[in-house]
Amino acid sequence: xxxxxxxxxxxxxxxxxxxxxxxxxxxxxxxxxxxxxxxxxxxxxxxxxxxxxxxxxxxxxxxxxxxxxxxxxxxxxxxxxxxxxxxxxxxxxxxxxxxxxxxxxxxxxxxxxxxxxxxxxxxxxxxxxxxxxxxxxxxxxxxxxxxxxxxxxxxxxxxxxxxxxxxxxxxxxxxxxxxxxxxxxxxxxxxxxxxxxxxxxxxxxxxxxxxxxxxxxxxxxxxxxxxxxxxxxxxxxxxxxxxxxxxxxxxxxxxxxxxxxxxxxxxxxxxxxxxxxxxxxxxxxxxxxxxxxxxxxxxxxxxxxxxxxxxxxxxxxxxxxxxxxxxxxxxxxxxxxxxxxxxxxxxxxxxxxxxxxxxxxxxxxxxxxxxxxxxxxxxxxxxxxxxxxxxxxxxxxxxxxxxxxxxxxxxxxxxxxxxxxxxxxxxxxxxxxxxxxxxxxxxxxxxxxxxxxxxxxxxxxx
Amino acid sequence: xxxxxxxxxxxxxxxxxxxxxxxxxxxxxxxxxxxxxxxxxxxxxxxxxxxxxxxxxxxxxxxxxxxxxxxxxxxxxxxxxxxxxxxxxxxxxxxxxxxxxxxxxxxxxxxxxxxxxxxxxxxxxxxxxxxxxxxxxxxxxxxxxxxxxxxxxxxxxxxxxxxxxxxxxxxxxxxxxxxxxxxxxxxxxxxxxxxxxxxxxxxxxxxxxxxxxxxxxxxxxxxxxxxxxxxxxxxxxxxxxxxxxxxxxxxxxxxxxxxxxxxxxxxxxxxxxxxxxxxxxxxxxxxxxxxxxxxxxxxxxxxxxxxxxxxxxxxxxxxxxxxxxxxxxxxxxxxxxxxxxxxxxxxxxxxxxxxxxxxxxxxxxxxxxxxxxxxxxxxxxxxxxxxxxxxxxxxxxxxxxxxxxxxxxxxxxxxxxxxxxxxxxxxxxxxxxxxxxxxxxxxxxxxxxxxxxxxxxxxxxx
Numbered sequence: 001x002x003x004x005x006x007x008x009x010x011x012x013x014x015x016x017x018x019x020x021x022x023x024x025x026x027x028x029x030x031x032x033x034x035x036x037x038x039x040x041x042x043x044x045x046x047x048x049x050x051x052x053x054x055x056x057x058x059x060x061x062x063x064x065x066x067x068x069x070x071x072x073x074x075x076x077x078x079x080x081x082x083x084x085x086x087x088x089x090x091x092x093x094x095x096x097x098x099x100x101x102x103x104x105x106x107x108x109x110x111x112x113x114x115x116x117x118x119x120x121x122x123x124x125x126x127x128x129x130x131x132x133x134x135x136x137x138x139x140x141x142x143x144x145x146x147x148x149x150x151x152x153x154x155x156x157x158x159x160x161x162x163x164x165x166x167x168x169x170x171x172x173x174x175x176x177x178x179x180x181x182x183x184x185x186x187x188x189x190x191x192x193x194x195x196x197x198x199x200x201x202x203x204x205x206x207x208x209x210x211x212x213x214x215x216x217x218x219x220x221x222x223x224x225x226x227x228x229x230x231x232x233x234x235x236x237x238x239x240x241x242x243x244x245x246x247x248x249x250x251x252x253x254x255x256x257x258x259x260x261x262x263x264x265x266x267x268x269x270x271x272x273x274x275x276x277x278x279x280x281x282x283x284x285x286x287x288x289x290x291x292x293x294x295x296x297x298x299x300x301x302x303x304x305x306x307x308x309x310x311x312x313x314x315x316x317x318x319x320x321x322x323x324x325x326x327x328x329x330x331x332x333x334x335x336x337x338x339x340x341x342x343x344x345x346x347x348x349x350x351x352x353x354x355x356x357x358x359x360x361x362x363x364x365x366x367x368x369x370x371x372x373x374x375x376x377x378x379x380x381x382x383x384x385x386x387x388x389x390x391x392x393x394x395x396x397x398x399x400x401x402x403x404x405x406x407x408x409x410x411x412x413x414x415x416x417x418x419x420x421x422x423x424x425x426x427x428x429x430x431x432x433x434x435x436x437x438x439x440x441x442x443x444x445x446x447x448x449x450x451x452x453x454x455x456x457x458x459x460x461x462x
Numbered sequence: 463x464x465x466x467x468x469x470x471x472x473x474x475x476x477x478x479x480x481x482x483x484x485x486x487x488x489x490x491x492x493x494x495x496x497x498x499x500x501x502x503x504x505x506x507x508x509x510x511x512x513x514x515x516x517x518x519x520x521x522x523x524x525x526x527x528x529x530x531x532x533x534x535x536x537x538x539x540x541x542x543x544x545x546x547x548x549x550x551x552x553x554x555x556x557x558x559x560x561x562x563x564x565x566x567x568x569x570x571x572x573x574x575x576x577x578x579x580x581x582x583x584x585x586x587x588x589x590x591x592x593x594x595x596x597x598x599x600x601x602x603x604x605x606x607x608x609x610x611x612x613x614x615x616x617x618x619x620x621x622x623x624x625x626x627x628x629x630x631x632x633x634x635x636x637x638x639x640x641x642x643x644x645x646x647x648x649x650x651x652x653x654x655x656x657x658x659x660x661x662x663x664x665x666x667x668x669x670x671x672x673x674x675x676x677x678x679x680x681x682x683x684x685x686x687x688x689x690x691x692x693x694x695x696x697x698x699x700x701x702x703x704x705x706x707x708x709x710x711x712x713x714x715x716x717x718x719x720x721x722x723x724x725x726x727x728x729x730x731x732x733x734x735x736x737x738x739x740x741x742x743x744x745x746x747x748x749x750x751x752x753x754x755x756x757x758x759x760x761x762x763x764x765x766x767x768x769x770x771x772x773x774x775x776x777x778x779x780x781x782x783x784x785x786x787x788x789x790x791x792x793x794x795x796x797x798x799x800x801x802x803x804x805x806x807x808x809x810x811x812x813x814x815x816x817x818x819x820x821x822x823x824x825x826x827x828x829x830x831x832x833x834x835x836x837x838x839x840x841x842x843x844x845x846x847x848x849x850x851x852x853x854x855x856x857x858x859x860x861x862x863x864x865x866x867x868x869x870x871x872x873x874x875x876x877x878x879x880x881x882x883x884x885x886x887x888x889x890x891x892x893x894x895x896x897x898x899x900x901x902x903x904x905x906x907x908x909x910x911x912x913x914x915x916x917x918x919x920x921x922x923x924x
Contacts, residue, residue, distance in 0.1 A: 033670050037690050162655055171652050172634050189651055190633050193624055208495050226718060228499050229711035231693065248710055249691035255714070256688060259721040260806055266725070267802040267899060268795050277807035278817060282824060286831040289799050296795055297836055297869075300788025301847060307784040308854050318777050322769040325790055325907050326762025332794075333730050333758055333900045337751050340729040344722055345739035355740060362744060369748040374759055385763060392770055407759075437729060437899055438795045445787050 008038065012045045019050060028057040036062050040069030052081040064093030071279060072105040079110050088117045095169045096122065097142035097250065100129045129244075137221040138214035140254060141235045141244035146174040150184060150202035154195050161189070170247050173232040176205050181241040183209060183234055211236050214243060221246050222254035223349070262347060266340060266436035268292035296438055302446045310453040313462045319394030320456060323403050327452060331410040331444040334370060336437035338363050338418030343432045346422060353427050359419050367415030371408035379404040402455045409455075410448040417443055470500065474507045481512060490519040498524050502531030514543040526555030533741065534567040541572050550579045557631045558584065559604035559712065562591045591706075599683040600676035602716060603697045603706035608636040612646060612664035616657050623651070632709050635694040638667050643703040645671060645696055673698050676705060683708050684716035685811070724809060728802060728898035730754035758900055764908045772915040775924045781856030782918060785865050789914060793872040793906040796832060798899035800825050800880030805894045808884060815889050821881050829877030833870035841866040864917045871917075872910040879905060 006014070011030065018027050031039060031054070039058070043051060043066075055063060055078060067075065067090055079087060091099060091114065099118075103111050103126065115123055125143050132138030146168060148157050157174060165171040174192070176185035185205035195204060211234040212221045224233055225248055233251070235244045261271050270288045273280050307314070314321055342359060345351045351359060379400055387395040418440050422432035456462060468476070473492065480489050493501060493516070501520070505513060505528075517525060517540060529537065529552055541549060553561060553576065561580075565573050565588065577585055587605050594600030608630060610619050619636060627633040636654070638647035647667035657666060673696040674683045686695055687710055695713070697706045723733050732750045735742050769776070776783055804821060807813045813821060841862055849857040880902050884894035918924060 035670065035672060035690060158655070165652060166656055171655070189655075190627060193620070193633070193651075194628055208497065210497060226714055228497060229714075231710070248693070248714075252688055252691075252710075252714060252717070255717065256721075256810070259718075259725075260810070263721075263725060263728070263802055263806050267728075267798050269799050269803065276810070276812040277803060278813060278820060278824075282827040282831065285803075285824070285828045286835075289796075289828065290832055290835055293792060293795055293799075293832060293836055294839060297788060297792045297840060298843060300785075300791060301843075301852075303787035304784040304848060304854070305852065307787070308781070308852075311780050311784075314783060315777055315780050318773050319770070321776060321783050321786075322766040322773075323762075324783075324786060325765035325769070325911070326759060328787055328790065329762060329900075329903060329907065330755060330759045332903075333755055334751075336729050336899070337731050337755075340725060341731065341739060341747075344725050348718070348722070348738070350738040351740060358740060362740075362747070365744040366747045366751065369744065370752055370755060373748075373752055374755055377756060378759060381760060381763070386766060390763075390767065390770075392766070437798070438791075441791060441794075445791065449787070 008042055012042050015042075015054075016045075016050075019053075024053075024057060027054065031058055031062070036065035037069050039066045043070055043074055048077060048081075052078060056086075060089060061093055064090050068094065068098045068102075071275075072102075075102060076106060076110060079106070079113065084113075084117055087113065091118055091122075095142055095167075096125055096129065096144050097140065097169070100126055103130065132214055135218050136214060137212045137216045137218050137235050137246060138244070140218050140221070140250045141214070141246045142169055143244045144168045145232075145234075145242075145245045146171050147242065148174050148176050148187070148201055150176050150178070150200075150205070152176075152201045153197065154192050154199050154201070155197040157187075157192055157201060158197075170232050170245070173230075173245070175234055175242055175245070176201055177242050181243075183211060183236055183240065183242040185209060186234070209234060211240075212246075213238065218246075218254050219258050222251040222258065225251035226255065227349075258347075262343070262433045264288075265431060265433035266343065268296065268436075268438040292438060296442050299442050303449060306446060306449045306453070310449075310456075313453065313456060316462045317394060317399070317456070317460065319392065319399060320402075320452070322392070324449070324452070327403070327406055327410065327448050328441075328445050330374065330407060331414045331448040332437065332441035334367070334411045335414035335418035335440040335444045338366075338415045339422055339436050339440050342419045343422045343436060346426055346432050351423075353423060356420065356423050359423065360416060363415040363419040364412065367412035368408075370415070371411035374411065375404040375407040378407055398459055402452070402459050405455055405459075406448065406452045409451050410444065413447050413451070414440070414444045417447070470504055474504050477504075477516075478507075478512075481515075486515075486519060489516065493520055493524070498527035499531050501528045505532055505536055510539060510543075514540060518548075522551060523555055526552050530556065530560045530564075533738075534564075537564060538568060538572060541568070541575065546575075546579055549575065553580055553584075557604055557629075558587055558591065558606050559602065559631070562588055565592065594676055597680050598676060599674045599678045599680050599697050599708060600706070602680050602683070602712045603676070603708045604631055605706045606630045607694075607696075607704075607707045608633050609704065610636050610638050610649070610663055612638050612640070612662070612667070614638075614663045615659065616654050616661050616663070617659040619649075619654055619663060620659075632694050632707070635692075635707070637696055637704055637707070638663055639704050645673060645698055645702065645704040647671065648696070671696060673702075674708075675700065680716050681720050684713040684720065687713035688717065689811075720809075724805070724895045726750075727893060727895035728805065730758065730898075730900040754900060758904050761904050765911060768908060768911045768915070772911075772918075775915065775918060778924045779856060779861070779918075779922065781854065781861060782864075782914075784854070786911070786914070789865070789868055789872065789910050790903075790907050792836065792869060793876045793910040794899065794903035796829070796873045797876035797880035797902040797906045800828075800877045801884055801898050801902050804881045805884045805898060808888055808894050813885075815885060818882065818885050821885065822878060825877040825881040826874065829874035830870075832877070833873035836873065837866040837869040840869055860921055864914070864921050867917055867921075868910065868914045871913050872906065875909050875913070876902070876906045879909070 015027055015030060058066060103114055144167060146161055161171050172189045174187050175183060178184050185207045186209045187201060187205045191204060214235055214237055221233055231248050233246045234242055235246060237243050257274055264271060270291050273284060382400045386392045421435040425432045425435045477489055520528060565576055606629060608623055623633050634651045636649050637645060640646050647669045648671045649663060649667040653666060676697055676699055683695055693710050695708045696704055697708060699705050719736055726733060732753050735746060844862045848854045883897040887894045887897045
């Protein structure tokens with residue numbers, strides 16, 4: 001079978017059929033054709049018994065690569081089924097940062113078994129890595145890297161890579177350190193290949209090395225990959241001694257997590273889990289959604305108060321009530337457009353605090369344009385559709401004018417509130433993403449109602 | 463000066479001072495210490511005269527790297543100031559995909575000058591790359607790659623890399639092709655370094671190569687990097703002949719653009735530009751924001767109609783009006799939490815169409831939990847705050863009950879509508895991101911009002 005012509009589901013079916021017929025060597029051949037990431041994705045469909053059996057059919061290296069990609073529960077059940085020898089074989093093939101990631105997910109008994117089955121040097125490194133705070137650069141780095149000395153020649157470097165490179169996640173960036181492990185330069189295998197064997201590293205290494213500290217935020221580190229197109233980034237301790245590197249694949253994971261987190265925060269979801277959607281329990285999902293819903297619901301007390309204060313006017317001209325939802329939604333949408341654009345620009349470092357007046361001036365002009373165009377369409381729409389077509393009672397030219405004027409004023413306010421709050425949030429060291437649609441909407445609702453009722457009083461004399 | 467101790471602003475000031483004193487060689491030394499990306503970021507602060515002068519102070523390679531990172535306007539003004547020789551020097555150092563990106567931004571006269579100053583082979587490659595559709599994998603690939611034959615030895619491979627590698631953006635992944643350029647395998651410099659000089663490539667190359675077609679969407683290609691941790695991905699034509707590769711730095715750019723686009727779409731912004739926030743004009747921003755605002759405003763006609771239909775009931779018990787904003791916002795927020803979570807899970811491939819019932823069942827339970835907890839808090843809050851503390855007239859236990867019941871029912875509806883619409887959108891080949899907060903809010907508003915008024919009629923007999 002030519003594996004590329006089949007979907008994952010067809011392959012799973014095929015494997016299950018072969019399993020029933022006990023044709024294990026054929027299953028083995030199929031797995032040879034599939035990328036470990038894709039094998040891991042199929043594991044959800046297999047029974048516990050199949051999982052351990054199939055795992056034993058994989059060559060050592062592919063087995064380890066598949067293991068890393070499995071979810072925590074499956075990893076746990078496999079480790080429970082492993083003999084000590086099997087566990088040791090898998091651990092031997094894993095990169096150190098992956099081992100640490102797995103340990104962080106496992107219950108204590110399994111962690112003890114893992115640590116028991118690693119050599120003392122690896123165990124020491126694991127323990128060091130486990131100590132870095134959850135969101136720090138240290139927590140996503142690996143300590144396995146190629147380090148050179150500045151008086152090494154290109155030949156020395158290649159010898160060292162050939163001798164020690166097999167266990168390293170990346171060998172393409174090489175780090176030059178002095179006797180006390182201070183980072184003094186960087187070079188790449190590409191540079192090495194383009195120089196003569198007898199050339200000295202110090203003569204062509206790059207010395208203006210960009211690095212992060214172990215305690216820096218992992219998002220800071222990941223953003224450097226986006227900015228500078230790195231394949232790996234060195235991590236140093238407080239004394240600027242090289243302790244590890246972050247590789248681009250982990251940086252991509254952090255960027256994607258960061259984006260998910262921003263998207264969730266922008267929509268009133270508190271971050272609780274990095275697990276995929278279907279793996280997060282109902283109660284856990286509830287916990288991540290209820291805090292903001294509760295807070296925003298209670299803050300609705302303000303809109304109720306405003307409406308109650310203008311109750312007499314509303315009962316005098318009940319048609320005004322009919323346009324409250326439209327006015328609120330349009331204000332909310334206008335505000336969240338501005339806030340979301342600014343939040344994204346802040347997180348991509350396109351704007352800073354010092355740009356606040358440029359931002360406000362721009363949003364003011366956009367607000368005037370949007371307000372005027374929406375208000376003119378709305379003015380005509382109310383006359384044609386609501387008054388003439390639907391025959392809504394109580395609509396007069398003046399009522400229409402009040403609604404349309406409210407639109408202009410509230411949209412300008414919405415744009416300005418929407419663009420300034422995230423910048424202030426960043427200034428005050430809050431996450432700007434929280435200053436998004438739901439929060440802005442709540443403020444704009446109250447503002448819009450106030451504008452609406454004030455204009456009604458002034459123009460309609462009610 | 464130790465450059466790392468200064469902020470970019472301080473460096474710019476320092477450089478401007480040196481420029482006034484005409485100390486150009488000192489400026490040159492400062493630039494030597496700075497990464498080209500950071501030099502480019504400072505360019506906004508320089509005058510036109512300074513820009514071209516400073517550019518001439520940079521070593522050839524750094525000059526090209528800086529040039530790539532500049533924005534289109536600055537690139538254009540530099541090219542206009544370049545002599546033909548200077549332009550040729552910069553173009554010589556650029557990678558092909560970067561040249562193509564620059565050409566796509568430039569006016570025709572400059573494109574002609576660029577093409578005039580490249581050799582005929584490069585010109586042919588540029589023209590081929592320019593033909594790929596804007597969002598295709600072909601449009602972000604480069605044709606400069608290391609290709610090997612299967613009977614090459616490791617020694618042959620290294621010779622080839624040393625001879626041709628200097629101009630290649632990446633040399634770490636090497637592609638094995640047959641006589642008609644069909645892709646038959648892949649290997650890496652790491653593998654090459656870990657094998658003996660006389661080993662043949664075909665004996666250890668990876669043959670299950672994952673690739674994309676030139677016409678595939680660039681987002682598809684970028685997502686493969688996230689999934690499989692690639693450094694480079696081969697791109698083939700319809701006949702599966704290797705025509706180029708995509709490198710991980712370009713994949714990261716696409717992922718980030720894609721995230722920005724999703725965030726914007728989720729908030730009713732139509733995509734118009736990939737430029738940074740402050741570079742987008744007011745009119746262009748207006749164009750990207752007005753379509754959805756207009757559509758959603760006009761669809762507010764439905765909420766007006768519903769309120770008008772229940773006008774008599776509202777005027778009989780005007781206090782009901784006071785809670786409309788809170789009910790609408792809570793419904794909208796609940797719905798957008800569900801839709802945003804599902805949209806993100808879809809774009810990370812965590813869920814598919816076949817999971818729809820699992821998703822609905824989960825959101826139903828989350829909806830019930832959220833609905834009940836919000837409603838109970840709301841019931842108590844209305845009694846304590848609105849009735850007792852604020853003395854709002856017209857609040858009875860039954861009114862409170864209607865409002866709280868509406869919350870439960872609307873939140874359950876909101877969660878289900880919120881989670882299903884994005885999945886259907888994907889099924890119908892629309893972008894699920896459009897089925898987000900503003901759109902869902904508009905639907906939930908109408909639903910919430912209907913639920914509210916029906917419950918009012920039934921329970922309050924008005």
